[in-house]
Structure formats: structure tokens, C-alpha cells
Amino acid sequence: MRTMLMSLALAGSIASGDALAQGRPMRLIVPFPPGPGVDLIARTVSAPLSQILGQQIVVDNRPGAGSVIGADLAAKSPPDGNTLLFVNLGYAINAAMMAKLPYDPLRDLAPVTVVATQPHILVVNPAVPVKAVRDLVALAKSKPGEVTYASAGNGTGPHLVGEMFSNMVGVRMNHIPYKGANPALVDVIGGHAQIMFATLVSSLPHVQSAKLRPIAVTSVKRARHLPDVPTMIESGIPDFEAVGWYMVLVPARTPAPVTARLQAGVAEALADPTVRERLSGDGAELVANKPADAMRFLQTEIKRWGTVAKTAGLKSE
Secondary structure, X not given: OHHHHHHHHHHHHHHOOOOHHHHOOEEEEEOOOOOOOHHHHHHHHHHHHHHHHOOOEEEEXXXXXXXXXXXXXXXXXXXXXXXXXXXXXXXXXXXHHOOOOOOOOOOOEEXXXXXXXXXXXXXXXXXXXXXXXXXXXXXXXXXXXXOEEEEOOOOOHHHHHHHHHHHHHOOOOEEEEOOOHHHHXXXXXXXXXXXXXXXXXXXXXXXXXXXXXXXXXXXXXXXOOOOOOOEOOOOOOOOOOXXXXXXXXXXXXXXXXXXHHHHXXXXXXXXXXXXXXXXXXXXXXXXXXXXXXXXHHHHHHHHHHHHHHHHHOOOOO
């Protein structure tokens, strides 16, 4: 009888999510190289999360194939709460643009929570005679294919946001892909490209130094760091919403109580003043929603970018 009671108690502990990974180190797969960007945000969140869960979290950088290698590794990991995946908008774009992925982004991995979102900013070189979205539309329509927009590379968020803009306002622009956001911004500043839908964190210093002119933000609400810059919706493009985001996922079939405990842990980590100040300082809007809401968000994002890619005739190289 005593053995049976101990077994039942242990089973109840595991079911409640209190025995996450049963004391073993947890692996947080980041499908990008170490350094700024996704990796930095993942490490910022993982440090307090480790303390909250009472468990060591090892960040495992697995870059390659536009984050596909790391995501595939997570998808094929045991669903025991030991493996987390930290991704960004590229996860949805890959699903939209790649005909054959080695995993199903909605069936093989399950969202835990959206960590944060961040708008893109439509920025222009100050020499370009554009001070509002309507000016850009007029310029692009008067010179089809001549307005150049830079991006961080083919299939990146800034690329697809540019295509989304072109689709919605009915203009044709010339896309110039770069190997990363920084060289793209440098060329917009230097006048080699005219505009860019840049992330807030990468473009804000250049906006503040007047090297770039902000025209609009792509979120539904205005950005806290740029309260005087209108949204695309306020600028006359209804339903225009395109944000960058960061999400935590686990392998599918991870027990729901474990996923719920992880979500609560991330929410608590984001409430830490140091974490909140660091992420909010970079322009992020903290979210920490429930798994079901995160799944609906991911489904919407995959559908959104699938429509953009199909309309623009984009396919992954």
C-alpha cells in the first residue's frame, strides 16, 4: 500500500508540472548563432526562468538553414519538458515559403507562449522626398520599379513586410536583399537604397540621430519609443499589421501541465524588473500569453505570411 501511495504521489507531481525534467538540465535550443538578436533575448529570459523553475537551463545554439536545423532538432526531441525552442518571426515565414520542411510547424511543435512583439518601422533616407506613407505610394506609382527597398535578406521579415506593403497599396518596388539588417540600414543611410521596413531595435538609434526619417510603424498601436510616428493604419492602409515576435515552443505531446508550468515561468521571468527594463528598452512589447492563445497567434501568422508569399510569388531558395 505504501509503495502504491508513493507512486500515485509521484505521478501527481509530474502531472502538475512540478517535476519538470525530473532534475535534469533543460535545453533551450536557439536556432541562431550566439550574439545579438534572438540569442540575446533568449538568454535574457532563460536566466531568471532557470531560477523560477529551480532547474539549470543550457542554451544550445543550432544555427543554419534559416533556423530550420534548430527547429527540426527540437521537433524530434522527446516531449518530456526537457527541450524548449526559442524562435522569431522567421519560424512562420519558413512555414509560408518552404514547400518541404523536415517538420510540421503546427503539429510537431507546440507553442508555450509569445514572449514579446516588436513593430517594424518604415524608414527612408532623408534625401528622399517622402514624409508620409501617401507620399511614398505616390512616388512608387509615378516610378514603377524604381523605388528601392532594402531588407535583411530574402525571406526575412523586412522583405515580406515590404512585399505586404506593395501588395496592399498596389505598387511595384525594387527589392535589394542584404546579408543582415545592419548592412541594409547602412546602405539606406548612404542613399544606395531608399527605404526599409526595419525592426525597431535595429533602426531606432539611426532615427534618433536623424540619419533616417521614420514614416510609419507597422503595429496596430504607436510605438512607445516613437509616439509621434503614426501607424500604417492611421496612415490610410486599413488592416495593415506586421510585427516581429519571439516565441517559446516545445515538442508536440509535451504534457499540458508541463507546458502550463513553463508558460507561468516565462510570465514570471518577464515580470522581473531587470528583464522588463532590458527588453522594453529595446522597444519590445512583452506578452506572455497562454499556450492556446499562442497557438492561435502562430496560426494567424503562418496564414498571413503564406498569403503574402503566394501573392508575391515568393519561394525559398
